[in-house]
Amino acid sequence: MRHNLARVRELMPQSKVWAVVKANAYGHGIAKAFEGLQDTDGFALLDLSEAKVLREHGWQGPILLLEGLFTQADVFDALDLRCDCVVHDLHQVDWLETAIEAKSSSAAHEMTLYLKMNTGMNRLGFVPEAYREVYHRLHAAGYQVAHMTHFANADYVDRSPSVDEQVELFKQTIDGLSGQTSLSNSAAILWHHHIVTCDWVRPGIMLYGASPSGKFEDIEHAKLLPAMSLRSQVIAIQHLEAGEAVGYGSRYKTDVPIRIAVVACGYADGYPRHAPDGTPVWVAGASGLADGQICRMAGQVSMDMITIDITDMPHVEVGTEVELWGQYLPVDLVAQSAGTIGYELLCAIAPRVQRV
């Protein structure tokens, strides 16, 4: 994470960094992310409970709530925890105005509001026609207001709205208004850093070393390192004769005699149940993981186990180490095989998986 954050700074040297650690730091654990991302300028996340964990770990710097307030009462907790807030909806504007009347207007100065503009993503935020009025309301209530938008297609070259179109609309709309700006996610940092400038960038997935597009080939040369390695071991070996099958539904049938390793990791650990036969799994060589090789999934993923074809690896025995993804096997390759993206696999790691 430390290395990947340094990479963000290399690409966007003029910008401050909101390290995005929502969803338990994309499955890596808030406490671990706090350790690895000490050099960030601020942490961006979703839940007040995660903000509390960061404060308990001693983080004194800025924290941004990426979806802002969910209830009126959240304003007071956010103020207590010294959080900045995204504002994307009129309910939040009402709550923020009312809360400040109830508290004191000086409290408003302690919170920066990131006013979210909908420049084409059409998920959260105020359309440009409504944006300036909301900006003036929040300003009048005494808050510091920053400007923010989110890209829909920073990982595509041919989709509308393009990054250029969204940036243009954003710039036109905030023309003449004071306040800092925040635009780029990982995809924009990696692939549009020459054209998108802003005071604060908001990288998430690239801090964990996975691809914003979901394709490993897109980040192969981006000099990122995987932060998470999911590892387990072989707990049993099966010898199958030609014509036999393995696992639920007898999905994988063999025409020739093969050796199958049963690995202790299943969908209850967060491994994708829909991973098909052929999904890559890294299996240690005779002297460890570093001289390992890719083996292929053979049979349906179970709750606690997967089965892989190790016919070409005669040294494999009970206890042999296996990497499901991470240092030797990019999570994006597993995700691509399973028809999803690295984000989903990383976030889905189950609580029972031991973190070391």
Ligand SMILES: Cc1ncc(COP(=O)(O)O)c(C=O)c1O
């Ligand atoms: C508003 C906002 N900014 C930044 C990010 C980080 O995105 P990424 O992980 O693609 O860098 C997210 C993640 O979804 C987000 O919702």
